Amino acid sequence: MIKILANDGIDPIGKELLEKAGFQVDTETISQEQLADALKNYDAITVRSATKVRKELIDAVPNIKLIGRGGVGMDNIDVEYARSQGVAVVNTPAASSLSVAELVFSHLFTGIRFLQDANRKMPVEGATQFNNLKKAYAKGTELSGKTIGIIGFGRIGRATAKVALGLGMNVLAYDLHPSETEIILDFQGGQSVSIPIKTVSLDEVISGSDFLSLHTPFAEKPILGSEEFAKMKNGVGIVNCSRGGTIDEPALIEALNSGKVAFAGLDVFDNEPTPLAEILTHPKISLTPHIGASTNEAQERIGTELATLIIEHFKK
Ligand code: NAD
Secondary structure (H helix, E strand, O other), X not given: OOEEEEOOOOOHHHHHHHHHOOOEEEOOOOOHHHHHHHHHHXXXXXXXXXXXXXXXXXXXXXXXXXXXXXXOOOOOEOHHHHHHOOOEEEEOOOOOHHHHHHHHHHHHHHHHOOHHHHHHHHXXXXXXXXXXXXXXXXXXXXXXXXXXXXEOOOHHXXXXXXXXXXXXXXXXXXXXXXXXXXXXXXXXXXXXXXEEEEOOOHHHHHHHOOEEEEOOOOOOOOOEOHHHHHHOOOOEEEEEOOOOOOEOHHHHHHHHHHOOEEEEEEOOOOOOOOOOHHHHOOOOEEEOOOOOOOOHHHHHHHHHHHHHHHHHHHHO
């Protein structure tokens, strides 16, 4: 029987599919240090973003024939090395796009109405300072009619554009690989509208947007740093649901403190799982702990897709 360790868990639907196909699936989480030992009893491992599958681990467990990543980013796996050793590596790139895009708007709606601050202050000051807090949050903004700049126009960038267009926003997009894409909006009653989006330069996106959202893979050098902040509109809102490292965090804090950036929404951080205290306590930052793909719907899609890929691989 083929044995799989789902070290960062797997949706019950995926587990059931695998078990029905005759696989054994264990979902206990083994620590990174004990993984090499534990994996000697398995044929495959599945991970999300927490477990690292590096060269040393791959070398230590030649019995492992497949590494499955539930989700998109493979920066926690030495993919090329694994493949060079004959280990298959599979992932589920499209399954979480909509959930990540919707989280972008959770952060945007939070930022434009100061919810990140109100949710912290209301429990403490709501009964004594109600009217003062009301005044502090009096200058909210609407998203409709504003421009969102999308940096990285792949699956999630395009899903974000679709939600933005549905809300009546304008979209500016930049990607390393320029493209012209039709975004299809489907409406109740079966009607649909197709809106073409042509990517423009990074400078145009940075200087022309009221809100910016990052959707690129991990970058060795931040895409947004002090030089880019200087070119942005005053009072811009920035969301990062991509990867830590894509925004220069100290420069972001400076831009928030100066008022250049009105608010930020962060799901990803330089130092995961121990983000900078200055980030965690900043009143203008809406925070989530890397939960872009953490919806029941995305996890079901990820689990189903991953199970299907694993079954296909071993039944070949
Ligand atoms: P994708 O590969 O479909 O799109 C990424 C796009 O970024 C590509 O079109 C690529 O050309 C472009 N790109 C790469 N480097 C760039 C750069 N320096 N400047 C501009 N464009 C650049 O990937 P995706 O599925 O859209 O995922 C995007 C990111 O979201 C990934 O980093 C992924 O890890 C992250 N993600 C985060 C979560 C979360 O929980 N927050 C969940 C899923 C994915």
